Amino acid sequence: xxxxxxxxxxxxxxxxxxxxxxxxxxxxxxxxxxxxxxxxxxxxxxxxxxxxxxxxxxxxxxxxxxxxxxxxxxxxxxxxxxxxxxxxxxxxxxxxxxxxxxxxxxxxxxxxxxxxxxxxxxxxxxxxxxxxxxxxxxxxxxxxxxxxxxxxxxxxxxxxxxxxxxxxxxxxxxxxxxxxxxxxxxxxxxxxxxxxxxxxxxxxxxxxxxxxxxxxxxxxxxxxxxxxxxxxxxxxxxxxxxxxxxxxxxxxxxxxxxxxxxxxxxxxxxxxxxxxxxxxxxxxxxxxxxxxxxxxxxxxxxxxxxxxxxxxxxxxxxxxxxxxxxxxxxxxxxxxxxxxxxxx
Ligand code: TYM
Numbered sequence: 001x002x003x004x005x006x007x008x009x010x011x012x013x014x015x016x017x018x019x020x021x022x023x024x025x026x027x028x029x030x031x032x033x034x035x036x037x038x039x040x041x042x043x044x045x046x047x048x049x050x051x052x053x054x055x056x057x058x059x060x061x062x063x064x065x066x067x068x069x070x071x072x073x074x075x076x077x078x079x080x081x082x083x084x085x086x087x088x089x090x091x092x093x094x095x096x097x098x099x100x101x102x103x104x105x106x107x108x109x110x111x112x113x114x115x116x117x118x119x120x121x122x123x124x125x126x127x128x129x130x131x132x133x134x135x136x137x138x139x140x141x142x143x144x145x146x147x148x149x150x151x152x153x154x155x156x157x158x159x160x161x162x163x164x165x166x167x168x169x170x171x172x173x174x175x176x177x178x179x180x181x182x183x184x185x186x187x188x189x190x191x192x193x194x195x196x197x198x199x200x201x202x203x204x205x206x207x208x209x210x211x212x213x214x215x216x217x218x219x220x221x222x223x224x225x226x227x228x229x230x231x232x233x234x235x236x237x238x239x240x241x242x243x244x245x246x247x248x249x250x251x252x253x254x255x256x257x258x259x260x261x262x263x264x265x266x267x268x269x270x271x272x273x274x275x276x277x278x279x280x281x282x283x284x285x286x287x288x289x290x291x292x293x294x295x296x297x298x299x300x301x302x303x304x305x306x307x308x309x310x311x312x313x314x315x316x317x318x319x320x321x322x323x324x325x326x327x328x329x330x331x332x333x334x335x336x337x338x339x340x341x342x343x344x
Pocket of ligand 1: 010011013014021023024044134137146149150196197198
């Protein structure tokens, strides 16, 4: 048994265009987990500025993600919902962890390579350091479980490496300060279900992403029924009918993606979906997918819009969440200071 009390932490960047991948890969899990864990859900605005953001849009996007959390069913009273920049201990711990993490570890991160592109020298320092801040987000609360999409797996492995190295480097001081053998838990990624990696509707080999230039590549949580219908109808497919078994999806990334989306939205497995639609052509399947997506997403979109309009409410939720988060973060940061050897 782990000596650490169980706690869930996860984050979503306030970068706009919240999409079906974020919803199915992460937020749906956030909602489930609140039944059995103490959960903290954070709008990570410090991460957002690792690429340029318009300050006015950034504020609006932070409120939008908070509204989405609540509209999807996260209870901000039972859990802690807040924005990262209101809890300065995230950045403070990130500095200490920067001195634990190795440059070589960060240079290997595929997300950095993808986002920095060819002109790596010109990427912000923050973009390279992104995963260390992410480790700090988790470890400042000594969180044990982290629900994320598949694309964050490597960052979670790095967070575990950083936690492990901190525990090793400071083992004597950790024991001397009364924390036993390890101060940080090794956080466990929770990546499961049929939609841990939702792909672009235009290219089944590319991840659905907030930053794709084509809005037709993704379904945004802010899309209305007509937009959803148009995007699904235009989604790339292949000429064959749907297979009856999952094996038949191999080598057919677009078909695999649409079936995965249907499965996740309907709470079924891909096998169940193919049991129903095997042999169907794409136009029939797409019509069913439009109906399902609209039925599932329209209530969320409406609720999100209503919540977002009440700025005083949203800001109040974030402020209250940040105060509760800070109480935990401050205590853990003080412990880190004692362990590292800072006077306070
Ligand atoms: P962000 O905002 O880029 O993504 C938020 C969540 O959505 C998941 N996701 C996807 N899941 C399935 N299919 C997709 N196409 C897809 N695109 C995105 C991501 O995996 C993520 O779970 N680095 C994090 C934010 C973060 C964080 C943290 C997460 C900062 N600190 C600490 C956990 C713990 C991110 O990717 O945000």
